[in-house]
Amino acid sequence: MLYRDILSKYWGYGDFRGVQREIIESIGAGRDTLGLMPTGGGKSITFQVPTLAGEGLCIVVTPLIALMKDQVANLRSRGIKATAIYSGMRTSDVITALENCIFGDYKFLYISPERIASELFIKKIQRVKLQLITVDEAHYISQWGHDFRPAYRQIAELRKLFPGVPVLALTATATKEVVKDIQQQLNFGEENCYSMSFERKNLVYVVRATENKQQELLHILRRVDGSAIIYTLNRKRTKEVCEFLVANGITAEFYHAGLDPAIKDEKELAWKSGRARVMVSTNAFGMGIDKPDVRLVVHIDLPSSVEAYFQEAGRAGRDGNRAYAVTLFSRPDKAVVAKRLSDNYPSQNFIREIYNEVCYYYSIALGDGLDCTFEFSLVDFCKKYHRPTLQTDSALRILTRMGYLEYVEDMEYASCVRFLVDKDSLYRLKGLPADYELLVNAVLRSYSGLFTDYVYIDERYLSRVTGLSRHRMYEILVSLTNRGVIMYVPSKKCSVVTFTRHRVLGSELRFPREVYDERREKFAKSLNAVINYATSTDKCRSKLLLEYFGEKNAEPCGNCDVCSSAKGRNMTQVPKGPEEMVMRLLADGELHAMEELDTVPLSRTDMAAVLRHLCDEEKITIKDNKIRIN
Numbered sequence: 001m002l003y004r005d006i007l008s009k010y011w012g013y014g015d016f017r018g019v020q021r022e023i024i025e026s027i028g029a030g031r032d033t034l035g036l037m038p039t040g041g042g043k044s045i046t047f048q049v050p051t052l053a054g055e056g057l058c059i060v061v062t063p064l065i066a067l068m069k070d071q072v073a074n075l076r077s078r079g080i081k082a083t084a085i086y087s088g089m090r091t092s093d094v095i096t097a098l099e100n101c102i103f104g105d106y107k108f109l110y111i112s113p114e115r116i117a118s119e120l121f122i123k124k125i126q127r128v129k130l131q132l133i134t135v136d137e138a139h140y141i142s143q144w145g146h147d148f149r150p151a152y153r154q155i156a157e158l159r160k161l162f163p164g165v166p167v168l169a170l171t172a173t174a175t176k177e178v179v180k181d182i183q184q185q186l187n188f189g190e191e192n193c194y195s196m197s198f199e200r201k202n203l204v205y206v207v208r209a210t211e212n213k214q215q216e217l218l219h220i221l222r223r224v225d226g227s228a229i230i231y232t233l234n235r236k237r238t239k240e241v242c243e244f245l246v247a248n249g250i251t252a253e254f255y256h257a258g259l260d261p262a263i264k265d266e267k268e269l270a271w272k273s274g275r276a277r278v279m280v281s282t283n284a285f286g287m288g289i290d291k292p293d294v295r296l297v298v299h300i301d302l303p304s305s306v307e308a309y310f311q312e313a314g315r316a317g318r319d320g321n322r323a324y325a326v327t328l329f330s331r332p333d334k335a336v337v338a339k340r341l342s343d344n345y346p347s348q349n350f351i352r353e354i355y356n357e358v359c360y361y362y363s364i365a366l367g368d369g370l371d372c373t374f375e376f377s378l379v380d381f382c383k384k385y386h387r388p389t390l391q392t393d394s395a396l397r398i399l400t401r402m403g404y405l406e407y408v409e410d411m412e413y414a415s416c417v418r419f420l421v422d423k424d425s426l427y428r429l430k431g432l433p434a435d436y437e438l439l440v441n442a443v444l445r446s447y448s449g450l451f452t453d454y455v456y457i458d459e460r461y462l463s464r465v466t467g468l469s470r471h472r473m474y475e476i477l478v479s480l481t482n483r484g485v486i487m488y489v490p491s492k493k494c495s496v497v498t499f500t501r502h503r504v505l506g507s508e509l510r511f512p513r514e515v516y517d518e519r520r521e522k523f524a525k526s527l528n529a530v531i532n533y534a535t536s537t538d539k540c541r542s543k544l545l546l547e548y549f550g551e552k553n554a555e556p557c558g559n560c561d562v563c564s565s566a567k568g569r570n571m572t573q574v575p576k577g578p579e580e581m582v583m584r585l586l587a588d589g590e591l592h593a594m595e596e597l598d599t600v601p602l603s604r605t606d607m608a609a610v611l612r613h614l615c616d617e618e619k620i621t622i623k624d625n626k627i628r629i630n
Helices: 002-011 020-028 043-053 065-077 091-103 113-117 119-125 150-161 176-185 213-223 235-247 261-273 306-313 333-344 348-361 378-385 389-402 423-428 434-446 459-466 470-482 517-535 541-548 561-565 576-585 594-599 604-616
Strands: 033-036 057-061 082-085 108-111 130-135 167-171 193-195 203-209 227-231 252-255 278-281 294-299 323-329 373-376 405-413 416-419 486-489 492-499 620-623 626-629
Touching: 002 020, 002 043, 020 033, 020 043, 020 193, 033 176, 043 057, 043 130, 043 167, 057 150, 065 082, 065 108, 065 459, 082 091, 091 108, 091 119, 108 113, 113 119, 113 150, 119 150, 130 150, 150 176, 167 176, 203 541, 203 561, 213 235, 213 294, 213 323, 235 252, 235 278, 252 261, 261 278, 261 459, 261 470, 294 306, 306 517, 306 541, 323 517, 333 389, 333 517, 348 378, 348 389, 378 389, 389 405, 434 459, 434 470, 459 470, 470 486, 517 541, 541 561, 561 604, 576 594, 576 604, 594 626, 604 620
Parallel strands: 033 167, 033 193, 057 108, 057 130, 082 108, 130 167, 203 323, 227 278, 227 294, 252 278, 294 323
Antiparallel strands: 373 492, 405 492, 416 486, 620 626
């Protein structure tokens, strides 16, 4: 009863859903627990409620800084003490956050998995009263997962410091193999997994074979109303598709990891607020995005794994209403997907050569380099040594798994500010515009030590408290710097390479089977599963996906394109909503062009089924591409 009271008090919900209660009670009993919950299944409730019910702190390991900040802000808005530690923070700010967790009665501390390797973190965290370790996106810890992240292996070391503290691992996508591996890697005392069905009854899966993907995309967007996400596989294509949509009268933004944080925020806000109907993005967009009314997710390029596809498609229809997950497929896609195998797993000789060239790049001598860290520009490196970008990036990631170096892409360093004038001079400044004074006062209220040293600032937070856009704040801070009032260093992202061993000859590199051969074989199977999904014409799409994740007794959904075109479809399988819309459209008794049916949000195969049924019932007449009600 206590758990439900907490749920009601802080979230206003009357009861739990799915397997939330079972997971919470398992954690409350002190058992290591793995929760498999689809996107939108309410994962955060499963660790937030039991933490609030007990005494002590919950450490939440999560991979995205934006996700940390959003969750912390959400908890604080409910009156719950929470904080986060992320890359770019000053050491003094990290210490303050940890001291607050030790003495400040904080309930949640969000960290990245890389933080666990910090000596400062380990030293301080041992003084915390810890009651739960939560691992979000837990599939990252499994070498068989679709996006293995080596730093997640550090979590097992954290467990050694708190042997009696249970672990809650959460993920939205995991095969049986990954489920078992997650529990092993996190040193579960016993196997203990709770799973919600991955079935999404309101989500209609469709594969469209087309040789003109952009035109088909335009057709779909004109047929299906509402907010949409379009996924592509590279950054350049996001902009191209976005420009095509805008040129055809559809409001759209594009998004990828290489954009400036302020620009990302503006694009995200435009989409969330409805100013832009469509977001065209790489897989960098979506995780942690809480927009329940997405009606359409389209993959204009085939994804690299069923896991990634299921997670991205699942961002549609989180409000429970009908939504569509559409995959566009063309004949060249098979060859494109096949090339991904060599792009992600280049030859061992190629990897040896890249290792040697990275050592040359930094003038690392044989037997030297241990623990040396350098900023790394992939573009500059590939230009200098005439190497393909994708294969080079993959080689560096494989070398990271092998333990010869650590390659961290796009490490983020926060903006920082220092005041160059004293307080008296600052207050004597005349004629500053109102928004200048608003921002200066917000900075002074939010941070200390600004007159003696550089202080890291959180521009997302300052934007929230002032109401100013990130771009406007940037302009103000640059202007104040030019006036000599402050010194402002904008945030930046850069990749980093750290040598984790003394340099050896490339010919001496050892390729453990589990790091290269086994993972390459697994990736090949994953690519084949994607092709099978896209080309299958005789098995329910939903059933195919559910069986991939181990749900062997799944029933056909009755809504996907395969089910819709199946022979002998009866009336109970015909979508009633669109049928009623067709009849309303024809209610005037006049002849209508078939193109007018494009206003009905339904796939072509579903529309054909509806029209066949209405003709069979003699409710409509179709002749010479014209239609009218009888």
